[in-house]
Amino acid sequence: MTTIRDVAKHANVSVATVSRVTNKKGYVSKEAEHAVLKSIKELNYRPNSVARSLYHKTSGMIGLVLPDISNPYFPELARAIEDVALTYGYTVVLCNTDEEIEKEKKYFDALKQKYVDGIILTTSSLSFDEYEELDLPIVALDRVIGDHIPTVVSNNREGGKTATEHLVKCDCKFLAHIRGPRGVNPADERYIGFKEVVNKLGIPNVVVDANFNIDQAEKVTREILTKNPKIDGIFASSDVMAAGVMKAAHTVGKKIPEDLKLVGFDGIPLGDMLVPSLTTVEQSIYKMGALSARLLIKQIEKVPLDSYYYELPTTLKERETTRQRGEIT
Incomplete structure (x- = not known):
């Protein structure tokens, strides 16, 4: 497997220069950038995603916390969320809590350790303050948690x-x-x-x-x-x-x-x-899931929200x- 050191040696630059190019941070001359990109292509180098997530404190992942995956309603929501997330370059990590508070807390700890970029909640077992303490972009889907958390529900x-x-x-x-x-x-x-x-x-x-x-x-x-x-x-x-x-x-x-x-x-x-x-x-299940994913991605990417509460009609x-x-x- 090609390493960052292999790329640096091939491009005749330092490891730090390769890191600045792949992470798009810091000054790199045009000549050095061209040499690094050429070496990356020729060596088929793929940056270590774990290392990059540690460096940036991001992962390109979204956590989806569900109360009961065996209920057919929730896989429909998950499908819509995944479809939208993939379109924007995010992957979805599914967490099934079985409506157990301790299990939900363990998932939150794990998600934070993985540097997920945001969380969509279809549970409301914890208090508003506990969700606030996550210090992550959050969308409440099919649940109402608090006025300051973007919410998507049916009427x-x-x-x-x-x-x-x-x-x-x-x-x-x-x-x-x-x-x-x-x-x-x-x-x-x-x-x-x-x-x-x-x-x-x-x-x-x-x-x-x-x-x-x-x-x-x-x-x-x-x-x-x-x-x-x-x-x-x-x-x-x-x-x-x-x-x-x-x-x-x-x-x-x-x-x-x-x-x-x-x-x-x-x-x-x-x-x-x-x-x-x-x-x-x-209910408009697919629309609810898709809307919640878009709202979360807007928060992650620092795009202002038009509203914090969306209520979809039923028929x-x-x-x-x-x-x-x-x-x-």
Whole structure:
């Protein structure tokens, strides 16, 4: 492997001169620069990326911190972030925290040691002060951490209202909401949207907590359908949770959509694969990921931001889980 000393010897210059050329720092005469670049090309020399990151305190890497990579929603975000990052010459380091605070802290320590240029967060386990202490460009994606951290989210409250109003439009008389974890902004906002509609219209309802996973959603749904057999409409806080609702409904003998209508949230491909296919509130997942990457890169490259808060609209994607009897084929 060709070393920096080999280049220096071939170009008949010092190692320091080669370093100044490759790092683009310090004065080098035109003749010396030409000799070094010619030697680099002829010897096929590639500068040591680790050494360069130590010298510059940069790496050309972006950290992406996710709470649960097994949830299909997050790989879609990651794909968009990676696409944009690569376009601008950055690589993405994926960190899956499993929603564990200590694991998240360990990742932050590792990322700082690797001199990552910035971090995109889809978690919010730590305090605002702890994130500030990282002293790195940060973008909060699908989470709200603080006013001074650029944030990209969907209009979750409006999406929750849309989902609930659609169930009412489908003649549901007793609604349930399988909400996401308390303290997680998207889950809280979707819950608020649900409550705004049921309270305004005076519709009987029940709300139960669950995490964004199939198994827990199935468990709590089975329990509430057993205790409240009159429930005829459910709004699940994510599409993955909606899949758990469908399993529970089958277990207790309720047919979807004949006996029970269901709306999810996210718009991931899973919804179209389920049988019956899932009515859902669709987020602009790719746009969210791409926008967050651009905002982070702007910070890294010292480009002023037009805004620190971006809220993208949601749309209702109507499928078979809310079809009326006459509409089912």
